[in-house]
Amino acid sequence: MFNDIIQYILGLGAAIFLPVIMIILGLCVKMKIKKAIISGITLGIAFTGMNVVLGFMFNSISPAAQALVQRTGLQLTAIDVGWAPISAIAWAWPFALFMFPVQIIINLIMLALKFTDCLNVDLWNVWGKILTATLVAYITGSVVLGFVAGGIQVILELISGDLVQKRCYEATNIPGVTCTHPMFLQGPYLALINKILDFVPGINKVNVDAAELKKRIGIFGENSIMGFIVGGLIAFLGGYAIKDILITAMSVATAMVLFPMVAKLFMQALAPIADAAGTFMKSKFKGRDFYIGLDWPFLAGCSEVWVIAIVLVPIELVLAFGLSQMGLNKLIPLASIINIVVTPPAMIIARKNLLRMFIMCIIATPSYLIAATQFAPQITQMAADTHTLQTQTGQLISWMQIEAPEFRWSIVHALNGDASGIAGIAIFAILFVWYFMYMKKRSNAQLSKKE
Template sequence: MLDAVHYILGLGAAIFLPAVMIVLGLCMGMSLKKAILAGVTLGIAFTGMNVVLGFMFDAISPAAKALVENTGLALTAVDVGWSPIAAIAWAWPYALLLFPLQIGINLLMLALKWTNCLNVDLWNVWGKIFVAAMVMGLTGSLILGLIAAAIQIIFELISGDLIQKQLYQICKIPGVTCTHPMMLQGPLLALVNRALDFVPGLGSVNMDAKALKNKIGIFGENSVMGFLIGALIAVMGGYDLKGILTTAIQVSTALVLFPMVAKLFMQALAPIADAAGTFMKKRFQGRAFYIGLDWPFLAGSSEIWVAAIILVPFELILAIVLSKLDMNNVIPLASVINIVVTVPALVVTRGNLIRMIILCILVTPIYLVVATSFAPILTDMAASTGTLQVGSGQFITWIQLEAPEFRWALAHAFNGEIAGIGILVVFFVLFAWYYKRMRAVNRGIDEMDKK
């Protein structure tokens, strides 16, 4: 039985999630033909997005590595990306307990009207497995690990409710929201974004990718921006002319393809969301329900990718500076395209590209410091589960630890550490402020819709 479950999960999000969506569509009254078509299209969208993202990573990562090597720094923790970390999580002996935990909490919160979000993104349950395994690794307690995971599940659902209206304004896909843990970075980003309101000359600046294009003409086109940014990264990596031009055109290609692939998510999700909305409204009068999904349905927003690529040289510079201060031991590699910060920044700033870039630069040190802190734990987890073998004196880690301050606080608070408890309390207070602020934003959106 366990082998069968692991086999199904091993098929990956591009197969697992479309299968879930087909079943959901059929349960919500869709015809077999429409449900299958929507599911297959969703699988194509996921696959296409991974292909383009992998293509861009292959173009930028070698340049990033070359830049760090040119500094002569010996960074012993390697950023391996999300895939090996997910494999470590799935190999945790108690991983399957998180499925009933997530589903049970979700159904209970729906019944108690604490959320209107039905989270069908069961593939990303591995993010909760990761937290539970991390806490158990520190404390030795399975119960504490499951409690920590439950806290994350609750916050993800509440966050999904809070951001749904903003997401609709961005992607125009009705009835869906994002329950990915990256969105738990929202409270901190919202606080910093609020502080930017008081910076002279910045409070009135509101520039998305379209406005940027109007301002600077051809230099605002995705293709040209990608070419220029890719060339800059290659120059920083010490490439020759051929390497610079090749990297530039590869990054340019990726930026042009992302919005094209993202349209497939709308084609796949809109029919399912409509069917689910109709089904729920018939049975629960007066309630609006949302389907909780992974983040890629937002990938058509050029701001995500422009901010992520502009962030790369700053990540590398910060990694070097922090290493000299003995605060970082990580070489940004597999996660150097850090979309887990640019996506929530898109939501918090409502697509204001200038603010997105500023927010991402300001919080990047948190990602590097937490990744350094977690490196020994992740390396031990890889060894204990037999997932990866790491050489002596080397460590593995993951820069894209979604909402790193929250996860660090959870792990260390449950380990009884004062710093962890203090930061977790601060996060709860900050989330309460964020909840109130986002509710006010949502009321403003409702009032605008009525006019």
């Protein structure tokens, strides 16, 4: 009965679930009822609006990208089914609901011990921890190890939220919030690439974001024009007729213009709650600044996220083919071909520098394809065992946007006792320590300049 109630609530989706959480949080931090309800409903409108625009965007560009896949003649055995079926597989795990108290308790303990200043209210994305736990439990046969992996991910997401908070504010101007989405666990690898680019002549002198691009190339830097050109190019490469090329181009241009408009609703919804939560927490814990951990869509109003995500499409196909020839990839990028889990962290690390984002995302893309290929047999079997998704004999399913693929692959195989996984998680741990110091140093330098 309890499980059915929870599943029903989760089934309402983030646009209902998170506003309810935020209204409750607002009331707990002594917001007026009217203000809390308006903020919560506005947040729901922001999520709904963003999902509408995302759906519109994907429905426009994904068929063109799939046509491009067919034109390349890629013959691969694993199909990229997108996040929704994968989340259903995660929720079907018998122990899934126990991840809620694990996340909440760890968060409260870390707040009390001053190991974090982030209150993660993004309970919707607890399924990301469940997925990691499910993969570990399925491969190792140990539910306990699954929860160990999930708990480690909770801790890392909170620390990551602390590290990127100032840059999230810099990118969005929304105060008192940060992103605790698992996509940011790729931060250590992206930061390492960014650091290396500091020493590459030419590249280290270029700093062009969407606003600067608009200044340099005039009309071609406008969101609408960039969307029209890139959308039309993908449709052209997919072999579309002129009419359909123009329709796709206009649809992508429309989405590029609407993203920043919808993103303003996040600021309108979150700023009052963040201010109230900050004031309340400061009254209880003198001298500390607190912020709220959220899902990634509040970053979706940044044009850089979409410019790079769309430009990456043909490159992903080239890499998918090249890696398949090397025996490293069996996945056909379909549902997740607009890889929106790599561009937001790249944007935050590169501080909207489009050239650096582009290079970082190209270098990072193979890890998504390889990890998705590696997990395809387990995900396919998990889907069959839970009766979530049935496939034909010999047909594999997976998910290209497997979020922080290096971390997920490493921790799963490390807890299984595999030497490669142990080496991978050791490398991740070393990089994460370096990343912690790197981001802290950059944040302090940023504050010093402001002062």
